[in-house]
Amino acid sequence: MSPPRPKPKLDQENRAFWTGGAEGKLNITRCNDCGQYTHPPRILCRHCQSENVAPEAVAGTGEIDTFSINHQPWAPGLEVPYVIARVRLDGVPGVYLTTNIVNCAVDEVNFDDKVRVTFEERDGIFYPLFEKAN
Amino acid sequence: MAKREAYISGVGQSEVGVRLPRHPLLLTVDAVKEALDDAGLTLDQIDGVFSFPGKSHGYLAFSPVGTDELIEVLGIKSKWQMGAIEQPAQLSAIGMAAWAVKEGICRHAICFRTVYEAGGMANPEEYMPLRHDTVSGFTQWTAPFWATSAACWTAQYAARHVHKYGMTREQLGQIAINGSKNALLNPRARAITKEELTLDKYMSARMISTPLCLYDCDRFSDASTVIIVSAGDALDEVKATPIRIAAASGSVDRYSWDQVEWFAAYDAGRDLWKNTDYKPKDVDTVQFYDGFAFLPITWLEGLGFCERGEGHRFIEGGTRIARDGELPLNTGGGQLGAGRLHGFGFAHEAVTQLRGAAGPRQIPGDPKVAVATSGGGPMAAALLLARD
Numbered sequence: 281m282s283p284p285r286p287k288p289k290l291d292q293e294n295r296a297f298w299t300g301g302a303e304g305k306l307n308i309t310r311c312n313d314c315g316q317y318t319h320p321p322r323i324l325c326r327h328c329q330s331e332n333v334a335p336e337a338v339a340g341t342g343e344i345d346t347f348s349i350n351h352q353p354w355a356p357g358l359e360v361p362y363v364i365a366r367v368r369l370d371g372v373p374g375v376y377l378t379t380n381i382v383n384c385a386v387d388e389v390n391f392d393d394k395v396r397v398t399f400e401e402r403d404g405i406f407y408p409l410f411e412k413a414n
Numbered sequence: 415m416a417k418r419e420a421y422i423s424g425v426g427q428s429e430v431g432v433r434l435p436r437h438p439l440l441l442t443v444d445a446v447k448e449a450l451d452d453a454g455l456t457l458d459q460i461d462g463v464f465s466f467p468g469k470s471h472g473y474l475a476f477s478p479v480g481t482d483e484l485i486e487v488l489g490i491k492s493k494w495q496m497g498a499i500e501q502p503a504q505l506s507a508i509g510m511a512a513w514a515v516k517e518g519i520c521r522h523a524i525c526f527r528t529v530y531e532a533g534g535m536a537n538p539e540e541y542m543p544l545r546h547d548t549v550s551g552f553t554q555w556t557a558p559f560w561a562t563s564a565a566c567w568t569a570q571y572a573a574r575h576v577h578k579y580g581m582t583r584e585q586l587g588q589i590a591i592n593g594s595k596n597a598l599l600n601p602r603a604r605a606i607t608k609e610e611l612t613l614d615k616y617m618s619a620r621m622i623s624t625p626l627c628l629y630d631c632d633r634f635s636d637a638s639t640v641i642i643v644s645a646g647d648a649l650d651e652v653k654a655t656p657i658r659i660a661a662a663s664g665s666v667d668r669y670s671w672d673q674v675e676w677f678a679a680y681d682a683g684r685d686l687w688k689n690t691d692y693k694p695k696d697v698d699t700v701q702f703y704d705g706f707a708f709l710p711i712t713w714l715e716g717l718g719f720c721e722r723g724e725g726h727r728f729i730e731g732g733t734r735i736a737r738d739g740e741l742p743l744n745t746g747g748g749q750l751g752a753g754r755l756h757g758f759g760f761a762h763e764a765v766t767q768l769r770g771a772a773g774p775r776q777i778p779g780d781p782k783v784a785v786a787t788s789g790g791g792p793m794a795a796a797l798l799l800a801r802d
Contacts, residue, residue, distance in 0.1 A: 284547075285558045285559070285560070286546050286547060286548065286549045286553075286554075286557040286558050286562075287547065287548050287549070287558070288548075288549055288550065288554040288558060289548055289549065289550040289554070291550075294554065319673070320552075320555055320670070320673075345574075346570045346571070346573050346574040346577070347570070347573060348566060348569035348570055348572075348573050348623045348624050348625075348626075349621070349623070349624045350560065350561070350566055350569075350622075350623045350624075351620065351621040351622060351623070351624075352563070352565070352621075352622045352623060354546075354560055354562035354563060355546060355560070355562070358560060361621075362560065364559060364560070364561045364566050364569070364570070364623065365570075366570050366672055374673075375673070376672050376673055377555075377672075378555055378556045378559055378561050378567075378570075378671075378672045379559050380559045380560070391577050405558075407558055407559070409559075
């Protein structure tokens with residue numbers, strides 16, 4: 281039994297990201313003035329400093345930009361190996377998510393693989409993990 | 415008035431070990447005393463104290479000693495001090511001391527970095543360990559996915575180098591192998607490296623986070639390293655050969671380990687040459703931050719010793735970066751060979767080499783110019799050091 285994932289401390293800036301999975305949404309903060317995305321989410325747009333920002337549900341698909349197979353158990357009982365990937369999100373230029381690629385063997389993961397989000401819920405946090413899209 | 419220069423006038427280091435019983439404040443005082451002795455200075459001549467990252471109350475073993483308490487226990491009449499983590503990497507503390515002496519605010523400043531990460535693990539009640547159950551700040555974007563360590567974060571960019579530029583494990587392994595060879599000639603590294611790392615042993619090591627294996631990651635150590643920075647017009651008080659801080663650079667574009675395209679070493683590397691007439695070809699030795707073996711490759715590329723995406727080919731076979739090679743790297747063993755001194759060890763070794771004081775590991779050819787770097791991921795600082 282793997283230990284529980286570290287739990288993000290929710291605040292005004294990150295709540296929509298970590299809880300959006302309750303409605304099946306991958307929320308990324310977007311500026312209603314310049315249209316660009318700010319991730320990690322902030323209370324203002326990092327591109328034009330507008331305060332007119334809001335979480336937007338994005339497609340939830342993307343590609344594996346880079347990845348590593350992790351063999352080190354960083355906590356007692358953590359099951360290894362597992363894949364840590366940096367996913368570039370479709371339609372969200374310049375934004376990457378560090379995540380895990382799940383529901384496949386670690387040696388089936390490759391650069392540029394198409395992936396889609398799948399949420400793992402625990403204690404009110406919806407962790408956006410990704411699985412291969414086909 | 416002519417521009418005042420800043421020099422490194424003394425270096426010192428405590429015993430370096432794993433789970434040392436000696437209190438980290440005492441290790442720090444040991445290193446201060448050695449550095450003062452080296453420079454020929456006394457405590458009453460010190461008027462500034464600079465450190466990275468300052469006392470780390472949330473994770474005490476990472477940085478157990480602050481500038482305030484050093485000022486207190488050493489009776490220093492300090493004119494300026496700083497101990498802050500919001501700087502462009504560890505060696506920026508030396509850059510700030512250089513600024514203070516150039517401005518005439520300080521004449522002789524102590525810069526220090528004390529680590530107690532091994533001893534702290536043995537005594538978690540006194541040296542609060544990092545919490546993993548609840549995360550906030552930048553770690554909330556990695557830790558929930560069990561990308562717990564900077565090894566995992568660095569591995570993402572190293573894996574890209576494998577995929578995009580063809581870096582092999584045999585090439586990457588040269589950093590740790592070179593470090594172990596040099597560490598065996600460094601008396602302060604005896605507790606960290608006991609035998610030479612062979613390529614066979616490297617290739618059969620267990621993986622941490624691909625492509626980084628056990629030997630690509632530095633090891634928690636207990637030690638203190640001190641660098642004394644003096645004003646150019648105070649050198650008549652100094653007995654050791656002064657080493658000029660010829661240039662410094664730093665970079666933080668975004669403090670994020672996963673949103674940046676390239677590590678900050680590329681910008682800091684480019685910028686080190688902006689305020690000096692020296693060029694990469696003038697450099698006799700480089701001391702590059704190697705908390706993870708991939709990082710020196712980013713520094714080689716960032717500083718322009720080779721093209722972007724060519725660093726692993728530059729170090730192939732290890733001859734170019736050996737002590738008798740064209741660009742001796744991490745001649746004291748680096749952090750992989752001589753312990754996780756967290757940045758300051760690179761300045762210490764550069765000064766030692768430039769003075770010709772490195773004993774059996776001394777590089778040939780009367781070295782006059784060195785680069786020392788620190789940082790990884792989104793933060794980086796570099797120093798160009800010269801013996802006039």
